């Protein structure tokens with residue numbers, strides 16, 4: 001069963017997997033994201049672990065900081081970022097399940113939040129299609145990211 005839990009340091013070794021050269025262009029590692037959270041020290045970005053039963057198999061963060069304002073005017077939105085699934089566990093429906101579960105996870109833990117926003121690189125159709133399948137919308141807005149244009153996507157909760 002796939003489930004979500006706020007990240008704890010004890011999960012680090014299992015979410016510290018390596019992505020290949022292509023995949024690592026499209027997301028940041030858990031280590032990088034956790035360092036960003038530490039450096040910024042705002043308390044506004046929350047790391048989340050994706051579990052397959054008792055095994056940590058993936059990671060993302062929920063960022064309520066100002067970066068989301070590049071994507072939306074909605075102050076009650078959250079930016080979902082740094083999503084990855086361990087390459088050994090990819091292609092089994094884990095990412096999709098996690099992106100379905102995140103709706104209730106957000107609603108239960110952040111009651112004022114009414115929208116999830118994210119960006120996806122235009123050369124990452126696998127992730128784009130996943131988001132479309134779980135109800136994210138793309139309305140033609142793009143922004144230039146680290147490695148080129150990114151589609152801006154959102155889902156109202």
Ligand SMILES: CC(C)(COP(=O)(O)OP(=O)(O)OC[C@H]1O[C@@H](n2cnc3c(N)ncnc32)[C@H](O)[C@@H]1OP(=O)(O)O)[C@@H](O)C(=O)NCCC(=O)NCCS
Pocket residue numbers: 019023024026027083084085086089090091092093094095096097119120121124126127130133
């Ligand atoms: C994007 C990512 C999180 C998806 O996680 P996942 O657990 O592999 O995804 P799922 O198994 O739920 O698959 C979702 C869809 O992609 C398809 N898919 C997954 N891996 C695939 C592969 N290697 N080749 C082709 N299709 C694939 C699945 O078939 C599924 O589509 P379907 O429901 O139509 O069958 C994962 O590939 C990843 O970590 N990628 C690298 C980082 C990244 O791109 N993050 C997103 C940044 S926006």
